[in-house]
Amino acid sequence: MEANPIDNSKSAITMILEKATAHDRESLDALLPLVYDELRVMARRQLAGEWRQKPFQTTGLVHEAYLKLIDQSAVPLANRHYFFAAAARAMRQILVDAARRRNRTKRGGGHLPESLNEATLAVDGFAAELIDLDSALDELARTLPRQAQVLECRYFGGLSVEETAGALSISPRSVKRDFALAQAWLSRELRSGPPE
Numbered sequence: 001m002e003a004n005p006i007d008n009s010k011s012a013i014t015m016i017l018e019k020a021t022a023h024d025r026e027s028l029d030a031l032l033p034l035v036y037d038e039l040r041v042m043a044r045r046q047l048a049g050e051w052r053q054k055p056f057q058t059t060g061l062v063h064e065a066y067l068k069l070i071d072q073s074a075v076p077l078a079n080r081h082y083f084f085a086a087a088a089r090a091m092r093q094i095l096v097d098a099a100r101r102r103n104r105t106k107r108g109g110g111h112l113p114e115s116l117n118e119a120t121l122a123v124d125g126f127a128a129e130l131i132d133l134d135s136a137l138d139e140l141a142r143t144l145p146r147q148a149q150v151l152e153c154r155y156f157g158g159l160s161v162e163e164t165a166g167a168l169s170i171s172p173r174s175v176k177r178d179f180a181l182a183q184a185w186l187s188r189e190l191r192s193g194p195p196e
Helices: 003-017 023-047 049-053 058-071 079-105 118-141 145-156 161-168 174-192
Strands: none
Touching: 003 023, 003 079, 003 118, 023 058, 023 145, 023 161, 058 079, 058 118, 079 118, 118 145, 118 174, 145 161, 145 174, 161 174
């Protein structure tokens, strides 16, 4: 029976991550071709909708997130689940930072006002929603930390229930329960809007 190339890729990723250190460029260079396609899928998911128009393209987000991951000494390199959860968080942080910069620019930022068009308004609206979502996720992390981690792995990282369970060392049943709780909490928080 022939080996499944996806399974071989997963085990190769895990082997590289287990032996790599943050300063081991040779291992990290070998890692990129193995994780690149999965990172692109994650980036496309996070760039859905209007945000894709500006300021990021999928490839740019993947490259920025990968550089952010390998430049941090605290990157969880334990296994592929931890790596992809950290990649999802890095992408989210990059997008939120870009949204905050966009809001500063929109409010003047020392420059002349730019003309508004439908695309600009759509991206500005999405940037504001992303900042609201980030604030709600930060509050969720303070209130229900494990549920926030589950939501981040499942929604932003695109990890399966089993992969999330492996990354967080909890049971698949706990992942399902925590994910449902986090979704309900987040939905309620976003509907209620920011405090007056």
